[in-house]
Amino acid sequence: MTLAATGHGFLSPSGVEIAFVLVGIATLGAALLTVTTRQLVHAALWLVVALGGIAVEYLLLTAEFIAWVQVLIYVGSVVVLLLFGLMLTKAPIGRSPDADSGNRWAALTVALAAAAALVWVVVDAFRATWIDLDRAVQGSTEVIGRSLFQYWVLPFEALSVLLLAALVGAIVLSRRTGEGRAAAAALDNGAAPAPAPREEQR
Amino acid sequence: MHLAYPAVLAVLLFCTGLYGVLARRNAILVLMSVELMLNAVNLNLVAFDVWLRDTLHAGQALTLFTIAIAAAEIGIGLAIVLLVYRNRGSSDIDRLRDLAETTDAADGEPQPDTTAEAAA
Numbered sequence: 001m002t003l004a005a006t007g008h009g010f011l012s013p014s015g016v017e018i019a020f021v022l023v024g025i026a027t028l029g030a031a032l033l034t035v036t037t038r039q040l041v042h043a044a045l046w047l048v049v050a051l052g053g054i055a056v057e058y059l060l061l062t063a064e065f066i067a068w069v070q071v072l073i074y075v076g077s078v079v080v081l082l083l084f085g086l087m088l089t090k091a092p093i094g095r096s097p098d099a100d101s102g103n104r105w106a107a108l109t110v111a112l113a114a115a116a117a118l119v120w121v122v123v124d125a126f127r128a129t130w131i132d133l134d135r136a137v138q139g140s141t142e143v144i145g146r147s148l149f150q151y152w153v154l155p156f157e158a159l160s161v162l163l164l165a166a167l168v169g170a171i172v173l174s175r176r177t178g179e180g181r182a183a184a185a186a187l188d189n190g191a192a193p194a195p196a197p198r199e200e201q202r
Numbered sequence: 203m204h205l206a207y208p209a210v211l212a213v214l215l216f217c218t219g220l221y222g223v224l225a226r227r228n229a230i231l232v233l234m235s236v237e238l239m240l241n242a243v244n245l246n247l248v249a250f251d252v253w254l255r256d257t258l259h260a261g262q263a264l265t266l267f268t269i270a271i272a273a274a275e276i277g278i279g280l281a282i283v284l285l286v287y288r289n290r291g292s293s294d295i296d297r298l299r300d301l302a303e304t305t306d307a308a309d310g311e312p313q314p315d316t317t318a319e320a321a322a
Contacts, residue, residue, distance in 0.1 A: 013204075014203070016203050017203050017204060017207060020203060020207050020208070020211075021207060024207065024211040027211070027215070028211065028214050028215065028218070031215055031218045031219070031238050032218055034218075034222065034234060034235075034238065035218055035219070035221055035222030035225070035226065035231075035234075035235055035238070040228060040230070040231065043231055043234060044234065047234050047237065047238070050215075050238065050241075051237075051241060054215075054241050054244070054245060057208065057211070057245060058245075058248055060203075061203075061208065061248055061249055061252050062252060063248045063251075063252065063262055063265075065262070066244075066248055066262055066265050066266065066269075069266060069269055070244075070269065073269050073270075073273055074237070074241070074269070074272075077273065078237060078272070078273060078276050081276055081277065081280055082230060082233065082234060082276070082280070084280070085230045085233075085280040085283060085284065086230055088284055088287070089230065089283065089284065089287045089293045090287075091228070091230070098227060098294075099226065099227060099228060099231065100225050100226060100227060101225060101226065101227040101295075101296050102296075103224065103225065104224075104225040106224070107220075107221050107224030107225035108221060108225070110220065110221075110224060111217045111218070111220045111221035111224070112217075114216075114217050114220060115213060115214060115217035118213040118216070118217070119210055119213050119214070122206065122209045122210060122213055123206050123209075123210065126204075126205040126206050126209055127206065129204070129205040129206070129253065130203065130204060130205065131203045131204070131205055131208075131249070131252055131253045132255075133203055133252070135255075138251065138252045138255065138259070138262075139248070139251075139252065139259075139262055143259065144259060144262055144263075144266075147258060147259035147262075147263060148259075148263055148266070151258050151259075151263075152258075152263045155263075155267060156267075159267055159270050159271070162270075162271070162274060163270060163273075163274055166274035166275075166277055166278055167277070169278055169281070170277045170278055170280075170281040173278070173281035173282060173284075173285055174281045174284055174285065
């Protein structure tokens with residue numbers, strides 16, 4: 001790490017910095033569209049752009065393994081899960097006027113205040129700090145694999161148990177019991193729903 | 203590369219996600235905003251790991267763990283949202299007010315959310 005800003009020019013950025021800023025602008029724009037668009041499915045698709053942009057930023061930071069994991073897990077599975085959720089909750093396809101709740105101006109105030117404070121603090125703290133990207137690659141698959149299975153084996157295994165628990169929990173939560181299925185069928189037939197015995201069964 | 207670039211980008215992404223969590227009404231859109239916030243933190247972890255040249259690679263290992271935990275979180279969260287939708291017929295988080303304190307309900311005053319919906 002280099003604490004002194006020797007040999008670096010703030011007004012003459014390197015190519016990596018220019019690429020980082022351009023991809024960052026695209027990522028931030030996609031993220032803003034994700035939280036402001038009124039079409040719910042478009043929000044999920046803009047989220048794909050934002051997450052892909054973050055993967056490119058990882059690549060520019062020489063963390064290639066994290067970048068591919070990001071593409072595989074976030075772009076590949078999390079967004080698909082979110083789209084499944086949108087479809088299963090019968091989200092409206094077109095514009096939905098009530099996508100934002102009534103407190104959006106308060107939310108905007110809080111977010112802008114937090115952004116201003118954090119940007120000020122971060123820029124003030126890391127004004128003369130430079131990442132040296134020219135030395136040995138910090139995040140190749142070999143390096144990360146060695147580190148993960150030498151020093152991080154126990155958290156890794158604990159994480160697999162956590163994933164298993166989450167899987168079982170999701171299945172148990174979304175499984176329909178017998179009365180639940182009967183109530184759903186009655187609901188589909190237009191009869192009055194009877195959720196009371198099902199809740200007692202839980 | 204200047205460290206301020208990834209740090210500022212992470213801050214802005216985090217605040218975007220914060221706005222989304224606070225302003226969105228659909229529960230799945232709130233989950234998307236939570237994903238944005240988690241990604242901002244991941245970007246910070248990777249940037250500081252590359253800056254500090256950590257020999258244990260703690261930042262990138264923690265990023266992997268965060269990604270896995272986020273996948274688990276999104277699975278459980280969507281299961282809960284689907285369950286709420288199946289029981290209530292709606293996944294709007296500001297209509298799930300069963301646990302709200304209704305001190306003024308005895309006075310016959312309308313709930314604040316019903317007035318907001320009537321105005322909307």
